[in-house]
Amino acid sequence: MSGILTRLKDKLASYRVPGYRTKFDYKWTMVVDLDRCNGCEACVVACYAENNLPVVGKRDCDISRRFSWIRIERYVEGTYPDVKVKFIPIMCQHCDAAPCEIGCPVYATYHNQDGLNVQVYNRCVGTFTCATYCTYDVRRFNWFTYKWDAPLEQQLNPDVTVREMGVMEKCTFCIQRIRVAKDTAKDEGRKVQEGDMKTACEQSCPTDAITFGDLNDPHSKVSKLAKSPRRYRLLEELDTDPSVIYLKRVMEDRKGSGHGTSHG
């Protein structure tokens, strides 16, 4: 009996990598400098191109089914002529305590050994739970089988699958690029280093607002930027422990506005 129990215990332990959620092989992190970002949306199109995102058309846009994995949110403050518009790029925050992961009954979305919130399209049964639970509204659903008008399909990136109807998807931190970097590093018998890869949005961003890298590497740009006094994380009070770090926009208060954004 005790033999069975021990075996069971070992078995159960094997499902949990020690240090799960606290100690990752890599800790992929994205830093977005809101003082650099000018809201140009180049990152948005880059993500469409890299990740085979479908275009859904006007009618579906009208009921909020646009597919962009990264979006620029804009907030307008004040009235004419004292108006401020603020931009923030929002993609999956790869929360270390991800609400979406709790929700998924089939482990189609789970945390991998690199601290990424990954999505297994093949496993997803489309219960929407993850998207409902996601605090950042970054999840996108394949409402239909999306088509590319020929010959637009020739552009599709073969490194990324085309998702089928009924499954959930979202920003993956360009995991296909991470895989290439890891494979190459493995072939060369080393760890992935700073500069080995960029995410598509980071690659495209004209203002260099997005920086991606390994927080476990103390010399990486993200490690240094993450220590900025301007650092904050989105809706941090909800304790989702996001892997995306924002650097506050430097902005004069609007005249007479005593509320709104916090400073500090």
Add this chain to the structure above:
Amino acid sequence: MDNISYNEINDDVVRTMTKTTWKYWALLIFCASMAGVLWFGAWAYQIYAGQGVTGLNTPTFWGIYLANFVFWIGISHSGTLLSAILFITATPWRRSIYRSAEAITFFSVLTAAVFIFVHMGRPWNFYWTMPYFTTRELWVNFTSPIMFDVFAISTYMTSSVIFLYFGSIPDLAAVRDKVTGWRKPVYTYLSLGWRGTDAEWHWLSKSYTFFAVFIIPLAVSVHSIVSWDFALSTVPGLNKTIFAPYFVVGAIFSGTAAIVTLMACYRKAMKVEKYITLMHFDKLCMLLLVMSLLWSYINVVEVFSGWYANTSAENETLMYRMFMKPHAYMYWLMILTNSILPLLFIFKSLRRSIFICIIVSIGINVGMWIERYLIVATSLPRKFLPNMWHDYIPSLIEISMTIGSIFFFVMLFLIFVKLWPSISIYEVKEDIGIPMRKGFKRH
């Protein structure tokens, strides 16, 4: 009931099963075809075309299907709770109604379960949510409230079927002894060779009591668990500690109302007024009144705690739910039907008016459906990031499936009354010839 003979009961009940008018067939065919077209036709189209045929969107990924799921699970609490609680509290007036109530439980769980599949993006892979053994050791996620649902609902469904079946065995035997033709072997088989020996009665009573005790916490837990689908999220308007009792109270409330409605129709249609009397309505309406007060209280608590928390997210959700387009009118209709109309039952004469009973109980079910609907349809559209807010308007497909599910449910009940002794023969008999219990008035 004093002047009803044992034989008459047997005859009456078997009559409900064997004597079938064309009206019955017409109704059955109508319900079946409506369920077929409105629900399964629409569903087939949805499976073919994709979930896009709904009005669901980002961020309102849950809509009318989830509302229907919760609603039907709520209805299901009627039977088990009524039957089991009243059984262990030895409340005699349950006897003529509990069988139908248990059937309602089963059929509404079934209807609810279908909605789980309806709301899935890839329903053909539903079995991935079951912890079956695979060589890849792909297990399910036990921390997911959806997973809790899978276990809770399958347990509940199994238990309520067994509960229904166990309680019916003596009656199935009684039917066996009366019927002829193709029915004979069917009921012979179903009655499991029941002969009515002392030992058999003894074991039946034991196991029935066991199930009655077992099923009460189960029913409470099931709706608590269903509430956690919402409450365990972080979404303002869903993330509420009050949700479990709120859902259970609502479930009993709506379930009881459903029984009132159904009983009123059933006794008329099946001409069994002598078994289901005004006294039954009186009692049930009292229960409705109590539940209404409880529900109203919790509803106020929900609003209050949201308001008291005074976060922008909670406040916006409340404002949206109570005062803004497109759903505010539903909120106030719900308050009318769930909190105000049931107050009529303070008056005994109104509790004994079948007309008022039907009006109010249908009102309560409409109101309870709205409650479930509003929980999803007014919380998800107002999540944390205002840029992503988006209203949810159900599509025709969704509305069609919602209406179709009612026909489906009625259809199942219609089939049930022809196949099953829908009034407990042996328990009604217990009433006859037994000395009157204290305070138990007859009419």
Add this chain to the structure above:
Amino acid sequence: MKRRDFLKFIGAGGIGTGLGILFGQAIKPPGSKLIPYLIPPEDVIPGLANWYASLCTQCSAGCGVLVKVMDGRAKKVEGNPLHPVSNGKLCVRGQSGVQTLYNPDRITGPMKRKGARGSNSFEPISWDEAIREVSGKLKELSSKGEAEKLYLLSSSLGGHLGMLADDFMAGFGSSNSIKYDLFDNRNLRYANKSTMGLDAIPHYDIENTQYLLSFGADFASTWLSPVALSRGYGEMRQGGHSARGKFVQVEPRLSLTAANADDWVPAKPGTEAILALAIAREIVESGHYKGSDVSAWKSLLAPFGRTYAAGVTDVDKGKIRTIAKEFMNARPSLAIGGESISGYSNGVSGLVAINILNHVAGNLGIEGGVQPNSSDLFAGRRADRVGPGIDALIKAANGSGIGLLLHYNNNPAFTTPGSAHAVEAIKNVPYIASFSSFMDETTALADIILPSHTSFEDWGDDFTDPAPGFQVATLMQPVVSPVFKTRSLGDTIIGLGKGVGGAAAAKMPEGTYAEHLKDSWSGLYTRNKAMNASELTFERFWRDTLAKGGWWKESKPKMSKLKVSARSAARHISKEPAKFEGDNSQYPLYLIPYAQAGHLDGRGANVPWLQELPDPITSVVWGSWVEINPKTASRLGVKMGDMVEIESPYGKILSPVFVYEGIRPDTVAVPIGQGHKLYGRYAENRGANPLEVLPPTVDSRTGAYALNSTRVRIVKTGRPGDLVKMDVSTDELGRNIVQTVPPGGAPHKDTSHH
């Protein structure tokens, strides 16, 4: 591993893929082969990506790109990290290059008109037939002695393609090359040339400036070289400077760029030049300007007193003084002028005023200011960028001065004011041959279409202008085999030249355009010392240059001094604000049509990604809108999404209302780009084109149409519009979503700067 290794830079010409594909399978029916190559070229390994360096042609900025090609198909465009304009980055349109290449609405092969002109009914013909027919028509024209009646209408043809076209036209005997794009910056070129003697667009060094004063230059989306300037912007804000640069934007609507400014100054439309001059006057009067001609400046600027300017421009006196102070004290500072100021009836004057401002503040020819690009490193001829305006062509067409029109890839039928009646004029032309790749409103008027390759299928080059302070030559190479039965425009021109015979044929090179390009570069290489200094042979140089994406100097040359003389400036400035058509009482609102990031002058409208890309400011997709201040909207009784008529003395369009705090109450703004009648399934019959209601006003000095030159009135229709916007609420509700710190509240940059 470095990114550089990860990206394989491959020169197609050197290794053979491009040439192999191009010449081996020059004309291959689409989709005829499931697997792109039966015997793949040696550098194609199934499943592995090759990256080819090339050129983005989605606008004239000339960003260098890398195209990821797998199994013979273009998959992704990225900025070429070595390229000094793109610096490895791209804008939304650059990213969409693959959707131009694989656009389902491309013209798939040569066609001849079947129905009435403009009815968009064509039948396919063969390339031989097409070339024969057009050469025949050309010969006919020249035999009638009407060679001057040949007109070439095209977008700006950079590099050797432009020179080839010039050769062809000269050989044929016509001087009528009309290069037209709505945003071809001809006013800016003119202003710079006439005041600074600079026949190019200089480098505006945003990166290193400490104070950027922009008059409506929307460089975050469309102005000049959005990628290069946005990069500069990011560096100015959080780069390695001692202080974070300040940024003030003057314009009547809060554009994407203004949204990033520290201060937005909504001066009254048409008065920005006066504001600039008033600031210049403050600077001169303060004694900051030390030039010897200070008295000339004083008297020139005397009329632009603070009080006068404040009255005209609707900008506070105190504000004018503050800006002037900050602008001269911040060293270096920089003033730039974009579409909103150059689009007035006196557009050149506004741009001159900005040059004056830079001059008196001492920003010319310094780092962080205005930097001239070094002289033409190619020591050879260059194709003229602009030339005569489109109004010349319209005039000629109306006067039957055009016998034959050759047309390529621009769309005046869409990008000129409706009141200019370009379509009617072009319809007068007896014979039109178009080389366009897409069936747009102008191409549909053609009698015959000889469709050209798109950039990823073709050879080419561009001598980028504006350049980043030094000359850049970018090479374009085919990265995939042609998707349809199209041809390189260079080859078509050579074919026609040879077909016509005579002087034109003599001027045409032997062989193909690809060979010609290489020969031309060989000539450049021989002439240019900087080019041939480091390399042994031309072949080697050519291969490396193709692989790298072009040729440029690695470091900035010494800057030559620039100045503006008071005398040259005097000719252009005036106390009068710009003129607007339409009586104030009838048409109470200024109309500002503006370029939007995704569509630019309308060319992006056929790209599904760009249609579905929310406008950065309004978040509207798949349509157009009119921005109205909430006060004005409530006065007019219209709300968000209502359909309204925008009516000027020249016509009216329909558009849904977008209520926007960031626009003056006396102004409305409509984005350019939608409202196509033709141009493929994604663009057609969608939204409205504000150019339809503009007057035919041109700046007589440049021939540029004035975009901001009419007033309009808004008329309610009572119908809901078809506005689809992705943001439901732009109210942050105190949720601390975009958090901010005041300047000085945190170190302006982070120690770890990259």
